[in-house]
Amino acid sequence: MAKVKGSIVIDIEKCKGCEVCIPACPEEVIAIAQQVNGKGYKYAQPVTDDCTGCTNCAVVCPDGVITVYRMKVTE
Amino acid sequence: MANITDEDIRKPENLVYSRTKVLTENIMSYCPGCGHGTAHRIIAEVIEEMGIQDKTVGIAPVGCSVLAYNFFDLDMQQAPHGRAPAVGTAVKRLLPDHFVFTYQGDGDLAAIGTAETIHACNRGENITMIFINNGIYGMTGGQMAPTTLPGMKSSTSPYGRDVATMGNPLKITELLAQLPGTIYVARHAVHTPAAVRKAKKAVRKAFENQKLNKGTSFVEIVSNCNSGWKMTPNQSNKWMVDHMFPYYPMGEIKDTVGKE
Numbered sequence: 651m652a653k654v655k656g657s658i659v660i661d662i663e664k665c666k667g668c669e670v671c672i673p674a675c676p677e678e679v680i681a682i683a684q685q686v687n688g689k690g691y692k693y694a695q696p697v698t699d700d701c702t703g704c705t706n707c708a709v710v711c712p713d714g715v716i717t718v719y720r721m722k723v724t725e
Numbered sequence: 726m727a728n729i730t731d732e733d734i735r736k737p738e739n740l741v742y743s744r745t746k747v748l749t750e751n752i753m754s755y756c757p758g759c760g761h762g763t764a765h766r767i768i769a770e771v772i773e774e775m776g777i778q779d780k781t782v783g784i785a786p787v788g789c790s791v792l793a794y795n796f797f798d799l800d801m802q803q804a805p806h807g808r809a810p811a812v813g814t815a816v817k818r819l820l821p822d823h824f825v826f827t828y829q830g831d832g833d834l835a836a837i838g839t840a841e842t843i844h845a846c847n848r849g850e851n852i853t854m855i856f857i858n859n860g861i862y863g864m865t866g867g868q869m870a871p872t873t874l875p876g877m878k879s880s881t882s883p884y885g886r887d888v889a890t891m892g893n894p895l896k897i898t899e900l901l902a903q904l905p906g907t908i909y910v911a912r913h914a915v916h917t918p919a920a921v922r923k924a925k926k927a928v929r930k931a932f933e934n935q936k937l938n939k940g941t942s943f944v945e946i947v948s949n950c951n952s953g954w955k956m957t958p959n960q961s962n963k964w965m966v967d968h969m970f971p972y973y974p975m976g977e978i979k980d981t982v983g984k985e
């Protein structure tokens with residue numbers, strides 16, 4: 651069976667921690683970090699490996715800080 | 726499958742989304758979660774996908790997006806408050822082979838610039854106008870705008886907009902759709918992935934229309950101003966759906982091109 655697996659990279663120095671990506675993710679992959687970035691924002695970060703690479707988080711990100719990768723995996 | 730790591734997935738051949746090169750690397754000056762950033766991004770993506778970066782001129786307004794020229798990697802001209810459609814008219818007439826767009830807030834487009842907006846649309850200038858309607862004057866501290874909803878609190882209507890003394894909200898987008906010069910008028914939002922994808926299609930159409938040289942294309946984006954509304958970004962998006970959308974309904978209002 652072919653499945654897809656995704657992975658996101660968040661540019662944490664440019665993230666403002668607005669949290670708009672959190673409800674946009676159907677797999678609940680993203681959460682806000684307890685650490686802050688150089689601007690003092692608690693940034694978003696992926697916390698599970700359930701990402702399917704659907705791009706929803708990147709599509710709603712006001713600051714365009716999310717990069718998305720997706721690959722087919724055959725079991 | 727268990728041993729596939731993020732490093733295995735993060736390869737160039739698996740890249741499905743990355744920040745468009747039509748935005749500069751500058752951090753946008755907008756508040757966290759503000760729809761202005763998303764609106765910038767979809768405009769930039771459309772320009773990249775159409776391959777018109779070197780022949781597009783953007784007109785920045787006055788308002789929170791006054792610095793838009795720092796964020797788009799494009800030729801940009803900043804206009805006095807409300808005058809972007811007049812400046813856009815001049816640029817397009819001097820450079821008819823270029824794509825010209827204005828980017829304006831509701832204070833800019835529907836208050837101080839109402840005359841320029843209406844006359845550019847009525848003349849049918851062959852430009853694309855993007856209108857960010859967040860219901861208030863964001864930059865200057867959340868004052869009431871023509872677009873402020875009945876009963877909506879702002880810094881100059883602290884008890885809510887009283888229509889009897891403060892007048893009715895102006896649905897300028899519906900008004901512009903009545904003018905013979907507009908060929909495409911639509912209203913969208915950028916608060917969810919589905920909304921962003923729809924808004925981007927509308928922006929694409931509004932840019933493509935310039936190739937036809939038939940009139941003005943206008944896209945309103947109903948947006949949040951979480952700072953001015955004094956809410957978190959996600960709360961403000963919900964408030965926008967519950968309160969702004971009933972008054973400013975989503976969808977295509979006029980499309981004379983599609984019907985030909």
Ligand SMILES: Cc1ncc(C[n+]2csc(CCOP(=O)(O)OP(=O)(O)O)c2C)c(N)n1
Nearest residue numbers: 787788789806830831832833861862863864
């Ligand atoms: C001629 C003139 N009048 C008034 C101002 C002050 N001013 C700056 S921004 C602004 C309101 C902008 O609001 P809007 O267009 O809704 O954009 P937003 O900041 O909400 O994105 C005003 C009144 C100005 N800069 N120039």
Ligand code: SF4
Nearest residue numbers: 755756759789863950
């Ligand atoms: S004040 Fe409002 S419109 Fe301006 S950047 Fe902040 S949230 Fe956006």
